[in-house]
Amino acid sequence: MNECSEPTAVTSDPLPGDRRLDSATEAFVAHRNLLFTVAYEMLGSAADAEDVLQETWLRWAGVDLGTVREQRAYLVRITTRQALTRLRTLRRRKESYVGPWLPEPLLTAPDVAEDVELADSLSMAMLLVLETLAPTERAVFVLREVFTLSYDEIAEAVEKTPAAVRQIAHRARAHVGARRPRAVVSQTETRQALEAFRRAIATGDLQRLLDMIAPDIVLLTDGGGVVQAATAPIVGADRVVGVLGRIDTEMVLHPAQVNGYPALLLRMDGEIDTVLAVRIDGGLVTGLYAVRNPEKLSRVNRETAVGR
The missing domain is CATH 3.10.450.50 (Nuclear Transport Factor 2; Chain: A,)
Structure with a gap:
């Protein structure tokens, strides 16, 4: 899979939509290495991580940036949800893997x-x-232990309550620690x-x-x-x-x-x-x-x- 492609630059006077897309592109590129690493650590597959980034870009490009309080957390949330969906598919694929x-x-x-x-x-x-780890446990562990996201941020990414995320994080840490x-x-x-x-x-x-x-x-x-x-x-x-x-x-x-x-x-x-x-x-x-x-x-x- 190729790198996430950026929109083609225009030479005419920029419209508000063009400026919004430029801002979205700038934010995505600024956090791209982080997003790839999140996806890769959840999937163990660079090819699948690149696909997740493509999907993340498509969704991010349609977001009203005026409603986004923290761009890094929002992008990580999109990436995590896409990676969780792909992780469940990938686990089924691994069941038929040879060796x-x-x-x-x-x-x-x-x-x-x-x-x-x-x-x-x-x-x-x-x-x-x-x-x-189970898919949600893996997501919570990676986001908390590697990328130090808050429990509230992780809760939004995995669509759980903060209290539930704390319990999942505790269970995942014990599992990994052993x-x-x-x-x-x-x-x-x-x-x-x-x-x-x-x-x-x-x-x-x-x-x-x-x-x-x-x-x-x-x-x-x-x-x-x-x-x-x-x-x-x-x-x-x-x-x-x-x-x-x-x-x-x-x-x-x-x-x-x-x-x-x-x-x-x-x-x-x-x-x-x-x-x-x-x-x-x-x-x-x-x-x-x-x-x-x-x-x-x-x-x-x-x-x-x-x-x-």
Whole structure:
């Protein structure tokens, strides 16, 4: 999906309607990175997030701006409602997905890592935790914990009472807290782990790999039924190392910043074959996420702007 297109500029004397549309466009562009990030964190799909932004623009372009008290909150409200509608459709689509479903990886700018909370919320590990929430719980958690909206603002976005939103937020925080990584891992620690991974794979040092990973490590590979990938999680250090040891020696592994954290891009003949992200707990790698579905790899060819 292309970026949300802006209305074509006119050369004649602007009419009131033209000025209103210019104002609407200016506000939308100013908050676009925020709106995309809200939609992406709710959906885990950049393509679907772009569709949500298209729908948000169409609705925003028809709004009487004179009635809008806070443009950011209003735009987030439209985006959230559109994302909730699409999330329910997306969940049905995932039920027929071949093999494990992983979020669509984003190549992000290095400065995203400076916002620790944003980077953590974008990580593969966290997005998979958010997948375990009901749609409204996910919306409330994202809007409250990541974007710090007030309960009143969230209530308008999800069409609940503020009291109900507080209860949902409490329940979602407890759910996420029980499943998220025990601590936010530093960029340096993740980068060091990945560099050690890269060297161990490149040199065939399987013992080094075993030393780095947890005994109960889980490897998820997302091929979407399009390319070769395991159709079930691979669990256990020996099994995971066996898979890593079979990586084609002609594959070139490059470090990159993906979803706010260091990751590896595996290239074959210059083309991106796999994006490999990690989860680290207690100094050991406990999760590996390998996205191979070609339909999910277009975003790692260029940086995606995110923000809050």
